[in-house]
Amino acid sequence: MQNHLKKLLLGEQGLVVIFALAFALVSVMVPNFLTERNMLGLLQSVVTVGIVACTMMFCLAARDFDLSVGSIVAFAGMVAVMASNATGSIILGIAAALVCGAVVGFINGVVIAKFRINALITTLATMQIVRGLALIASDGRAVGINDPAFFNIALSKTFGIPSPIWVLVALFAVFGFILNRTVFGKNTLAIGGNPEASRLAGVDVGATRIAIFALQGLVCAVAGVLLASRITSGQPNSAIGLELSVISACVLGGVSLAGGRASMAGVIVGVMIMGIAENAMNLLNIPAFYQYIVRGVILLLAVLLDNLRSQALGRR
Amino acid sequence: MFLEFDGLTKTYPGVTALSGVSFGVAKGAVHGLMGENGAGKSTLIKILSGDVAANAGGLRIDGTQQTYATTRDAFDAGVIVIHQELQLVPELSVAENLTLGRFPAQAGVIARRRMQEMVAARLQAAGIDIDPRAKVATLSIGERQMVEIAKAVMLDARVIALDEPTSSLSSRESEVLFALIGRLRAEGKVILYVSHRMDEIFRLCDGLTVLRDGKLAAHHATLDGVTRDQVVSEMVGRKISDIWGYRPRTPGAVRLQAQGITSPALPEPASFQVRAGEILGFFGLIGAGRSELMRALFGADPRRGSLRIDGAEITAQTPRAMIRAGLVLCSEDRKHDGILQGRSIEENIAISSRRHTSRFGILNRRAEADTADTYISRLRIRTPSRAQDILNLSGGNQQKVILARWLSEQGVKVMIVDEPTRGIDVGAKAEIYDLLFGLAEQGLAVIVVSSDLPEVMGICDRIHVMCQGRIRTDLHRADFTEHAILSAALPDRS
Structure with missing residues (x-):
């Protein structure tokens, strides 16, 4: 019996099992948790982290790191609002935001892959530069949107479900496919496993890494536009600390910081566990200060579990 | 028998690495261990060094049943395993490497001179010619191997296992190693010598054990009358006459x-x-x-x-x-x-x-x-x-x-x-x-x-x-x- 339990928890699907247990437990214990209203609220609250986690997963899987995601989200939100105001077209505003996000990511990628600067340092620098740009552009204040149609991006619903959740689900599906079924995804994992061996096997390591960062920037911009629409303005100080939540969620989902190991299902579960913990604590009126502690403990436990799992697999 | 393996068995998920391997080695003997890759040599060495635990069976040293929980326990039982990948700290000196974990110290301050003298005396006694003050990073691979063996000497090891020790040594360095192994044997140590090189096995070893597919394929207490062809057949389980199988061709452009x-x-x-x-x-x-x-x-x-x-x-x-x-x-x-x-x-x-x-x-x-x-x-x-x-x-x-x-x-x-x-x-x-x-x-x-x-x-x-x-x-x-x-x-x- 004990052996059986161990096998289940430490096996390939261990995290999913734990997630299911936690979900069932919270549903029974926390009043108002399992209601349609709360479920939609829960999903809404993880949209930003979830979207950015899709590409952060690729970054980590290739042994890289991106700290600039929070800044890009805020910056892209600003660009979307300001460009929409200036041109009078929401479409142009969104396009400008996406281009800006992708360009920042592309620059990250080029500096890291071509000039061989450590990803941690590079993105630490761009994190500050981009945040600075957002603050300068708005003079440090929130920028309101002129066209109320912009709010509709976040408010519109299809089959009773708000658009940002559809976007999140779509991105989960797309990036899950890219990771497991495409040459790009497999090359990403191979680079994380052994960059030199990948190069000698004919993988264009530089181009792949640049593509990963550019994609990361683009996806951050998508999250930035949705966030700006939800908070009805471009705010230069939004999404501070986002990078840490996103990396936490990925690690929680079994993505190895040493590279070479990642799964979309794991990351989704990681994102949801973080979301559920926060949601349940809100419903139970636990003060925000305590929530930091709980989040930290969850992260440590997850990494511990991961360690146990690698040992159980018995690397020879 | 000083060192005895008794029905050692180890399984990994999907693979049986060792199954029921038993043999013994006498005191003051160099004993060879051969087998193809995946035959179970590394697993046996890992069990000996306390790196992994056997699923069944055990090992005895000098008649005492050993139950290690960690590699430290193996040290304490007098077993030192010298791996192919050497385990030295490059930025420390030879003396520091040899006393690592047991630095002679007073109130937490290392007694540098005492350490060097102690190490120098032991190195000299073992006939190893290396300056104890030299930084390991500056030594050749052969010299580093000597330092590894000196570690065994320092710890008064009773059983020393060497895993492919000459794979990165020049022939001159190998000779120094063989001389050292000879001295250790004369002191009554048990030496388990893992190698693919038939020349070395026949030159150095008193006895030989051959593993195949995790099982004991042959055990020779002495190598008298044992031929190389016989050992190869024991390793592969069949006779191999011409392994090259050269086929002539006419080259083109x-x-x-x-x-x-x-x-x-x-x-x-x-x-x-x-x-x-x-x-x-x-x-x-x-x-x-x-x-x-x-x-x-x-x-x-x-x-x-x-x-x-x-x-x-x-x-x-x-x-x-x-x-x-x-x-x-x-x-x-x-x-x-x-x-x-x-x-x-x-x-x-x-x-x-x-x-x-x-x-x-x-x-x-x-x-x-x-x-x-x-x-x-x-x-x-x-x-x-x-x-x-x-x-x-x-x-x-x-x-x-x-x-x-x-x-x-x-x-x-x-x-x-x-x-x-x-x-x-x-x-x-x-x-x-x-x-x-x-x-x-x-x-x-x-x-x-x-x-x-x-x-x-x-x-x-x-x-x-x-x-x-x-x-x-x-x-x-x-x-x-x-x-x-x-x-x-x-x-x-x-």
Whole structure:
């Protein structure tokens, strides 16, 4: 019996099992948790982290790191609002935001892959530069949107479900496919496993890494536009600390910081566990200060579990 | 018997690494341990060193049953295992390395002089000529090996296991090692000597145990009357007469022409050519520049000079472009340059050739799985499934996976294999040779880099011997003699 339990928890699907247990437990214990209203609220609250986690997963899987995601989200939100105001077209505003996000990511990628600067340092620098740009552009204040149609991006619903959740689900599906079924995804994992061996096997390591960062920037911009629409303005100080939540969620989902190991299902579960913990604590009126502690403990436990799992697999 | 193994059994998920192995070694004896890769030698050593625990069975030292929980317990029982990868701290001195964990100290301050004197006395007593103050990073590989053995001497080990100790030593360094082993034996230590080298086993060992597929294949308390052929048969479980299986061919037109090739690691320009259907060997000592030349050809290092494949000038400078131009390199350093850690066998094979099967960047998983299965059976890769993490395979099986990666490539004109059979068992070697002959018969130009003299003589049509970064000879098969090849490989005295 004990052996059986161990096998289940430490096996390939261990995290999913734990997630299911936690979900069932919270549903029974926390009043108002399992209601349609709360479920939609829960999903809404993880949209930003979830979207950015899709590409952060690729970054980590290739042994890289991106700290600039929070800044890009805020910056892209600003660009979307300001460009929409200036041109009078929401479409142009969104396009400008996406281009800006992708360009920042592309620059990250080029500096890291071509000039061989450590990803941690590079993105630490761009994190500050981009945040600075957002603050300068708005003079440090929130920028309101002129066209109320912009709010509709976040408010519109299809089959009773708000658009940002559809976007999140779509991105989960797309990036899950890219990771497991495409040459790009497999090359990403191979680079994380052994960059030199990948190069000698004919993988264009530089181009792949640049593509990963550019994609990361683009996806951050998508999250930035949705966030700006939800908070009805471009705010230069939004999404501070986002990078840490996103990396936490990925690690929680079994993505190895040493590279070479990642799964979309794991990351989704990681994102949801973080979301559920926060949601349940809100419903139970636990003060925000305590929530930091709980989040930290969850992260440590997850990494511990991961360690146990690698040992159980018995690397020879 | 001083050291006794009793029914040792160890299973990993999907693999039985050892099953019911029992034998004993007397005091003051050097005992050999042989077997093909994956036969269970490493597992036995790991159990001895407390690295892994056996599922069943046990071991006794001097009649006392040992139940280790950690490697520390093995130390305390007087067992020291010296691994192929040395475990020294490069930035510390010899004396510091030898007293690590037990620094002589007063109030937390290391008594430097006392430490050095203590170590110097022990090194001298053991006949090891190394300055205790030298930083380990400045020592040669051979000297580092001596320091490792000195560690065993310092700890008053009763049982010393050496895992392929001469694999990176020069012959002079090996001699020093053998002399030291002789002294340790005279002191009454038990020495377990793991090696692939038959010469060393017959020269050094009193007895020999052969493992095969995790079971005891043979145990010789003495080597009197035991022949090498007998040991080889015990290792492979069948008789192997001619493992090379050389097949003569008529070479065609020149496929690869290299003219004045240099790279940062290869300052002397190298020129040579290979014909279609020809197997060209590159022999030389370690550091002769063979691998550097191959890396330059493949674009792994920046290359200068002219390179022609089928008469067409190749300007490509990256491995990616060279693969597309039809030249592939199966490199010598499997761990660093070959395997994709943490990924499956299937992915490790498909990484390069998948561009032929994928469409619009989307994988053809059926085709990749079929390819993996084909090579797993063709190369006899020992694994429960193609989804197995490559890290769970033994070294020889990892090597076969990397070979499969290049065998599954399409449009290859020149195949370079650097030490293709290093660490591979005898049975699989024959199959790899068979594959190489097959490739040559299909019209590929095959280049084999090897430090194994019988191997290059056995399979190559021509041999280039390299020495100190230069190609020195061009020998045809009719002119192959050990003397001619070796004398070209050794640097001239100056």
